[in-house]
Amino acid sequence: MALEVVLGVDIGGTFTKIGLVDRSGSIHFEDEISTRGYDTIEEFIEALHAHVMNSLEQIHDPCLLLGVGVGAPNGNYYKGTIENAPNLAWKGKIDFVKLMENRFHLPVLVTNDANAAALGEMLFGNAKNLKNFLMITLGTGLGSGLVVNGDIIYGHDGFAGELGHVLVYDHGRQCGCGKRGCLEAYVSAPGIKRTVFELMAEETMESALRDIPFSGLKPKMITELAESGDPIAIKAFERTGYLLGRALADTVAHISPHSIFLFGGLAKAGKWIIEPAKKSMEEHLLPIFRNKIEIVPSALLDKNIAVLGAAALIWKKLDNKNGN
């Protein structure tokens, strides 16, 4: 019997990652194609389809492709659209699912990348037995996937869970969304870099960070310097964790999660971000919630959670259909 697989597709600004994922979360084939260089979405889908069909032929064991799950910036689960994604070349409202289904002749579902990550954790990670949890992705931005009573919260129009754009400071830093003072402008890979430079302006203490230009600074370097005791690096994590924890305390008041998972480049800082976030969350929590909620790294931190999560969209739908 052919192995049943789902195609997981993670559309990023530069690369689109693809993988064939079986029911247990094993990835049987992984690859990526460029997201750029296609004038129209139709050309991109054509190239993606050709690439996938070619890949299926190369796999040794026969596979039965059941559907295509897609994680994309501003992907709308209800409408099947990608709407005005800031880092994609195709503007406006794209009828993505319809175009994909016409080409692949298979069921296609789309959601945003953070929701896909939450589904990945639920089906293949540490949230397997959890019905209430929160997934935070810390990368170029701050994404969040809220799971309540076993379901992703999509909200009235499909865009619920934009924790990255809650206000932390009136008239604060400019955010990529056009507003000022959003959490994402402070708690994300670019956000912590901005904090490092803010601290270097405020403080006089010596730091190896003073020799690194803004454009060359990576979150990994800040983590390594924190490990070696660099005071600016440690303070930058404390400030970032403080703001994250304070925002999480508010989210806990809304949805009462069992756990909070962190994923993304900045989450790889581990204790440096988690400890100050936990401390600040506890300080700001309503007493009935205190000492109950864990903040932990995603179990899929080193795996391709975006592809697994995108595939999980289809697997979860099939499970629901079968009444599991």
Ligand SMILES: [Zn+2]
């Ligand atoms: Zn914003």
